[in-house]
Amino acid sequence: MTLSTLLGRRVIRHGIAWLLVVANISLIIWRDPAHAEEGLRSSAVLLMVAALTIYTHFWLLTHLMERRRYALYALATVATLLAGGALLNLFDEVVQIKVIDPHGQTSSTAYLYGHAVGNILLAVSLSTVARYVRRGIVSHFQMQQLRALQLETELSLLKAQVNQHFLFNTLNNLYGLSLAAPDQMPEALLQLAGLMRYQLDSSRQSTVTVGTEAEYLANYIGLEKLRLRDNTTVEFTADLPHPDQPLAPLLLLPLVENCFKHAIGPGGENTIRIHLTQTDTGLTLHTGNSIPPHFRPAPSGLGLPTLRARLAQFYPGTRHRLAIEASETFYTANLQLVL
Template sequence: MAIAQFIRLRAFRHGVVWLLILGYHGALAWANFTGAQPQDGLRLQVLSLVVVAPAIYVHGWLLTRFMEQRRYALYAAATLGLVLTAGALLDLLSEVESIAGANAGAPNQTAASLYGHAVGNLLLFLLIATIARYVRRGIVSHFQMQQLRALQLETELSLLKAQVNQHFLFNTLNNLYGLSLAAPDQMPEALLQLAGLMRYQLDSSRQATVTVGTEAEYLANYIGLEKLRLRHNTQVEFTVDLPHPEQPLAPLLLLPLVENCFKHAIGPSGQNTIRIELTQTDVGLTLRTGNSIPPHFRAVPSGLGLPTLRARLAQYYPGQRHQLDIESSSTFYAANLQLAL
């Protein structure tokens, strides 16, 4: 069924193109064949297309069969034979129509010049058709690459979600177990945060965009659950200023930067700090994160966090619509993400 639809679509597209070409040649015939009836000139143009059109399709087959298979000698020989044969047919049609009076107003020309003119016209048609073929192929390839890139980004996002689900859920369940023993009165709030986080991940997996407000709520639940496992020497500051929470946003776009704070700022001694600030204007959204780095800390890149974030930013907020700045030292790590919504 798909093949039949493709054939019908291609036949329709080619038919429209040939009708346009026929109309163009009809207009030329009406304007240029002043020595005879315009319909005689149109007849010559139609008969010429009867030769030119098959020549173009045969040449397309030669490109596929020989040229693109790097069989250059066979392609050159076959194309030369095609041009000479089709040129002879065009020359013959021109002579027949000239005798019939369709081209009576044209100046006398030698047989060689008429044949050369026919071959030149044919080569021009083949060149135009070849250029159109590869331009169209380039455009189609460009859109296919975009689709593949989008699919790859969605796959990477799914991997990111799976990573968050597995590690985060495992750690959270252990933390909830400890919380149930040490501070059971805090369990209801923690369970609600976990339920909200899981619900958001399920909903966002079925949507191309979410709202800024729901993304901020997700981050709040994530931070609240992460704080369950922190020592007393770690201070977390999370501030939110969202005057337009209904604005659309790609899902889970802010998580990698927030997640990095909790991966890198947890040390057994000394004072650890995490600062997360999410602010919004009429046209943009800014996420600033900063965290201290414990002594002797060595980050192990997962391959899914920042690389996936940069790729998704380029896909959903290309060019000047996003800016990601990262500053890192031996004691502090800061990130600043700006989005034009």
């Protein structure tokens, strides 16, 4: 926004405010037609002096108080109020425009001057309150805009982390598959291409549907099963009566990834259970996997921390519940979402 545009908006805003003040004073004056002409003159002088002191005080606020020069600001403000009162008193006594006491009910100079300073103080106080109320409202909306922009940026970063984390894990799986069953690599690469296409498409959207996310999970599980040995049993069920309900994309994948990351051992029976169920208002993902003997988990990566961050963004507070339990032989995770 250019300086001329900013000044133009300020002039229009202040002009509207002064028009409202003038209109209100005019209504009061025309209730007493016998003194209308005198009232118009005195009101015009009062508004002129009030405007001069108000804008002088605005300058003091900007250049002294807001720069923490409090003592100088206090002295300058008192001087401005006294000068404004003196100017009103000058019009009242010298120019004979009865601004302070239009009906001439008192002749005390001290009273008139004190009354004039009081009028100026009231005008300055009201204008200062209006200035900072407006600033507070504007600051509130600006903070909301900044917060929305920050959330959007954080979500973009989280989605990028999800994509990178998924690709890293999948390439590791394909490496293992190339050693164990190289003849299955072409099919695995095709499946990976489909999954990556979905990743790219969903990362541009704020929501997908429960049905498409479940299909994505099924394809991912199919890709993982290509590298598994016969000693691993995988159970996957999806009970989705409302597949068109919206869902944040790629939110369920980290828990499913962990099953295949931690459950696969060279000997013994390995078990992976993944159950996705839906109600009218919620979605539950329950995962469980056996832990091979002598298993030593790798240091925690981005999976669960990123998941928790995304849950806080998309389903804050009581809209989500993530419970994880681990024993020496079995690991379970239960994610509940309020859609």
